[in-house]
Amino acid sequence: MRTIKTLLTAAESEAQRAGDDLPGPEHLLLAAFDLPDGTARLAFERAGADPAGFRAAVNDAHRQAIHDLGVQVTGSDRALPEAAPATGPYRLTAPGQEVFQAAVRLAKESPRSPLRGAHVVAAIGGQERGTVTRALRTLGVDRAALATAAGEVLTER
Incomplete structure (x- = not known):
């Protein structure tokens, strides 16, 4: 339960930092990178991607989506100041809920059932679509390879 609270609180902070109302899959992944088990970072690296580059890829995906709508974006790429974590029940976007529920389901199905970062990665x-998918494409990360790498990490640890 502590991992879930840590994950969701950090995802909320990531969303707030990005100026988003609710955390989505990209915020869950960014939060998973910082979980103490280290499995999210390891799975991402095993899939051939640098976790440190994911935030920039998310920003690029947002900029490209806005550009595709015909809106010019100017100004700094700096993140907003870190906001205090929200209190109360955790809320996620619909895709964020999908990812979170899938991660919990995967954790329950695995031999070592506590939720870990690699469950979020898997x-x-x-x-199949959304900011996280566009960001992964920017990084050259194949989603199937990412899920496979996460599964490998989960069986090893």
């Missing part, structure tokens, strides 16, 4: 691999 669930992200199942996303």
Whole structure:
């Protein structure tokens, strides 16, 4: 339960920092990178991607989506100041809920059932569209390879 609270609180902070009302899959993945088990970072690296580059890829995906709508974006790429975590029940976007529920389901199905960061990574691999998918494409990360890498990490640890 502590991991879930840590994950969701950090995802809320990531969303607030990005100026988003609710956390989505990209915020869950960013939060999973910082979980103490280290499995999200390891799975991402095993899939051939640098976790440190994911935030920039998300920003690029947002900029490209806005550009595609015909809106010019100017100004700094700096993140907003870190906001205090929200209190009360956790809320996610619909795709964020999908990823979170899939990660919990995967954790329950695995031999070592506590939720770990690689469960979030595996669930992200199942996303077919959205910001997280565009960001992964920017990084050259294949979603199936990402899910496979997460599964490998989960069986090893």
